[in-house]
Each structure stands twice: as structure tokens, then as C-alpha cells.
Amino acid sequence: MNIAESERMRTMLAGEDNLIVVNSCAVTSEALRQTRQAIRRARRDHPLARLVVTGCAAEIERAEIGAMDEVDALVANAAKLDPRAWNVPGDAPPLAPARTRAFVAVQNGCDHACTFCIIPQGRGASRSLTVLQVLAEIEAHLAAGAQEVVLSGVDLTSWGHDLPGEPRLGALVHAILAAFPTLPRLRLSSVDGIEIDPLLFDLLAGEERVMPHLHLSLQHGADLILKRMKRRHLSADAVKLVTRLKALRPDIAIGADLIAGFPTEDDGHHAFNLAIIDELDIVHAHIFPYSPRPGTPAARMPQLARDVVKARAAELRARAAARRAAWLAGLVGETFPVLAERGGTGYAPNYAPIALPPGTAAGTIIDITPSEVREGLLA
Numbered sequence: 001m002n003i004a005e006s007e008r009m010r011t012m013l014a015g016e017d018n019l020i021v022v023n024s025c026a027v028t029s030e031a032l033r034q035t036r037q038a039i040r041r042a043r044r045d046h047p048l049a050r051l052v053v054t055g056c057a058a059e060i061e062r063a064e065i066g067a068m069d070e071v072d073a074l075v076a077n078a079a080k081l082d083p084r085a086w087n088v089p090g091d092a093p094p095l096a097p098a099r100t101r102a103f104v105a106v107q108n109g110c111d112h113a114c115t116f117c118i119i120p121q122g123r124g125a126s127r128s129l130t131v132l133q134v135l136a137e138i139e140a141h142l143a144a145g146a147q148e149v150v151l152s153g154v155d156l157t158s159w160g161h162d163l164p165g166e167p168r169l170g171a172l173v174h175a176i177l178a179a180f181p182t183l184p185r186l187r188l189s190s191v192d193g194i195e196i197d198p199l200l201f202d203l204l205a206g207e208e209r210v211m212p213h214l215h216l217s218l219q220h221g222a223d224l225i226l227k228r229m230k231r232r233h234l235s236a237d238a239v240k241l242v243t244r245l246k247a248l249r250p251d252i253a254i255g256a257d258l259i260a261g262f263p264t265e266d267d268g269h270h271a272f273n274l275a276i277i278d279e280l281d282i283v284h285a286h287i288f289p290y291s292p293r294p295g296t297p298a299a300r301m302p303q304l305a306r307d308v309v310k311a312r313a314a315e316l317r318a319r320a321a322a323r324r325a326a327w328l329a330g331l332v333g334e335t336f337p338v339l340a341e342r343g344g345t346g347y348a349p350n351y352a353p354i355a356l357p358p359g360t361a362a363g364t365i366i367d368i369t370p371s372e373v374r375e376g377l378l379a
Helices: 002-012 029-045 056-060 062-066 119-123 131-143 169-179 198-206 223-228 235-248 267-279 306-331
Strands: 019-024 050-055 101-108 148-153 185-188 213-219 253-260 282-289 336-340 345-347 353-355 365-368
Touching: 002 019, 002 101, 002 148, 019 029, 019 056, 029 050, 029 056, 029 062, 050 056, 056 062, 056 119, 101 131, 131 148, 131 169, 148 169, 169 185, 169 198, 185 213, 198 235, 213 235, 223 235, 223 267, 235 267, 253 267, 253 306, 267 282, 267 306, 282 306
Parallel strands: 019 050, 101 148, 148 185, 213 253, 253 282
Antiparallel strands: 336 345, 336 365, 345 353
């Protein structure tokens, strides 16, 4: 989500000299620490620049961030994509893309109330771009040479709930594919599995241009913890979804967010969290040590010792790394159309990272048959 927003701000503010913008995050205490660190580093590297902070941390921790000596101004999160907030023209010409993939934020905010999450305080209620707005943004990216479009959002699968007729995300994906028949690759960012509508499921299962890569906002493998998180799914729902998808599209790669050390989590709950990695064949895992956020219900629950939280996160990362290593090894010898990124690597449709032949131009799609796994890359 922040990638898509940062790219839009980069384009909007391209004509501004001597301006540094920190698009902050506050989803965890670690993210907030990194935000403060980024602010100090930016000021140290650019002592004479005007330094402006926006994003969730600037909203949720407004007093603390605003009081930092390095910060010149704050821009409200809800206003950061509005040219009027920056006093710049609203029709800035598009820049050459900084990435070979176009990140398009089709939705923002969240209407849910997960007990651990502070995002609704920083992002507000869920709101969606219209289909026409999305198509116009994608058209601009394709004109600039993007070969892959990544749809993103704070709660991506809630797209459309606030629009007339309450369309579902599957309808948006179908409209994009129909409007741009030459778009080679369309990818989804993190989704809430319980909200995948029938059309979206069919497209994930059978449409070649929709990448075989599904990242689930899972959070935990134990049902009791999921209930205490106030999630809307149980582990069996995720297992059923992945089983159905893999039966129709065996090459689909599964990713997931998992939280370690949630309040009241015991050894048995942690064992379920470890087991879900193997049960769902999670090969793109994002592991987060639980971090209490001020004002959230989970922050008032009985907390685990920090050393226990860190140890369980390490165990989850080790289990996920082993699963990923086995998956990558199983891909050796297969041929993949790889979208070349900058820096000598690219991504297969299943989001496996692949080393590129020397001299491969960024933005091109080439067939590569890896012969080994080298330092986490197919090569």
C-alpha cells in the first residue's frame, strides 16, 4: 500500500526542490521505531531540506512525530495524495516508472476492528476508487511501460463495499482484464481469504494473466487466538480455500501474514501457528512478533514476555524458511517467464525470485530455466 502511495507522491512532487517526504508506518512498534530512525537519517543526510512527514505514524503519533526537531511539517494521512495539501499543480506529468511493476492502490482504510490493529485510527473508514478511476491509473502505468499491475489496499477484498451496487473485487479484476487484453500480468497484494468472492476465486484458479500467487491476511493458525484477534475466519476456512485453489491451479504459491506471541498465546496455540505453515504450504511468509499498539483491545490483554514473543517469531521464521527452501528446490529445472527487475533479479509468476542473465533490461519478460538455488535465488 505504501509503495503505491509513495509512487504517486513521487510523481506529484517531482517539481519540488529540496523537499524530503517520509511516508511513515505505525502498524507495529518496530515500524514506528524505523520511522523515527528514517526521519533522523533523512535530516542528517539533507540538513538544509524541508522535511515533511505523512502516513500513519504522522496521524496516530502526531504529537510525538511533530515534536521531533528534525521535522518541519506534517501532512494528514488522508490528504497526502491531494495536490492542494502540498500546494502543487494537480496535473503533473507522469514520471518514468521507478519500478517495472505498477502498484495501484484501489482501496484505503478499514471498517473492521481486529483487536491488535491500529490501522483504522491512521487510515479511517474503507473507501474505494471507482472502476473508471482504477482503469485510468492503470492505463497511465501501461503507457509508461509497466508489464505487471499489482492491486493493493489496506483491506483489498473490501473494495467496492462503499460504491453504488457494492461490486466485489472479482468484478474489478474482470474489468481490468477486459479493458487491457495485452496486459501480461495482474497480481493481487494481501487479501482476506474469507472475502474472496466467487468470480475472484474463478479468476485466481483459472485465468493465466492473474498471477498464481495468493497472499493471505491469515494472522494465526489457532482458532481461539483468531477469535481473540476478532478475525472473521477460522483456520479451517483457510485450509479449505487453499485446498480448492491448489486442486484447480497446482502451481499457485501461498503467502501469509502470521503474528507470533499474541496475548494469551500458549504453547499449544503456537504449535498450531507452526503447523499452519506446512498445512497451507506457505512459501511467502511475513512473520511479525506481536507488538502492543496503544488504545487497542489486545494491548489490555495479558501480555507474553518479550523474550518468549521473539523466540516464537524465530521459530516461525525458521519453519517458514525451511518450507520456502524446499519449494524453491522443487522449481529447479522448470521454465518460467520472468519479469526483470532492476538489480539483476526478477520474479516468476509465482513470485519466486530468479537471478537474471547479465545485461537483461529491466521491464522485459524472458524465459529462464533455473539450474540451482543460490543464496535464496533460483539461478
